[in-house]
Amino acid sequence: MEKLFYDLLDKYGYQNWWPLTGKFDPFEEVCIGAVLTQNTSWKNVEKAIENLIKANLTSFERILQTDDKTLANAIRPSGFYNQKAKTLKRLAKFLLSVEKENIKREDLLSIKGIGKETADTILLYGLNKMIFVVDAYTKRLLHRLGFIDSPKIEYDTLRILIESAVPRDINVYKEFHALIVKHCKEVCKKNPDCKKCFLSNRCYNYTYG
């Protein structure tokens, strides 16, 4: 697992996540992006974020001042916009009510619309907590490479497995997740481009042609 991280790093270089526009407070932008990207391509999230900027909705405070319909309309390109608008408001309300150093994973998970991946994204990229972010890409890649038996592995089981298998370094956690996303978006897609994959010689999933 550690070797996989270094191989991906050699191949793609540092990703320097989380992607930010600079038009928001960095912590708030991580939180907003984390919600908007739920089961949604980052391209669509970028459109939604541009709309938020145009609509002057670039802070939790402004988001809370805005009615659900206006907010939902702005984030429309990210899909599931009615749910996400409500989730953003619930999240913004909570986060404005606590000090950052007191934010706990269980608090985030108690917010409707915030699940494990979104909570962990906020903790890792927003708050520099030592928590690895598992996503569908992670399960797919590690399954294909034979690190796990099934892509249906339980979220926290895989998270803990990875956390204990790579160096306990915040930047390793951040980069490893970002590199997995990079590799899976470009190569290890649902229909994988095994021909152009530098890992195919050690991949259980390798499909010829």
Added chain:
DNA sequence: AGCCAGGCCAAGC
């Protein structure tokens, strides 16, 4: 023109 995307929740077995 389908299929897919950096999930999550509630309901059904």
Added chain:
DNA sequence: GCTTGGCATGGC
């Protein structure tokens, strides 16, 4: 407990 359906747009 595990599976399924709903939520929705836009890119490739």
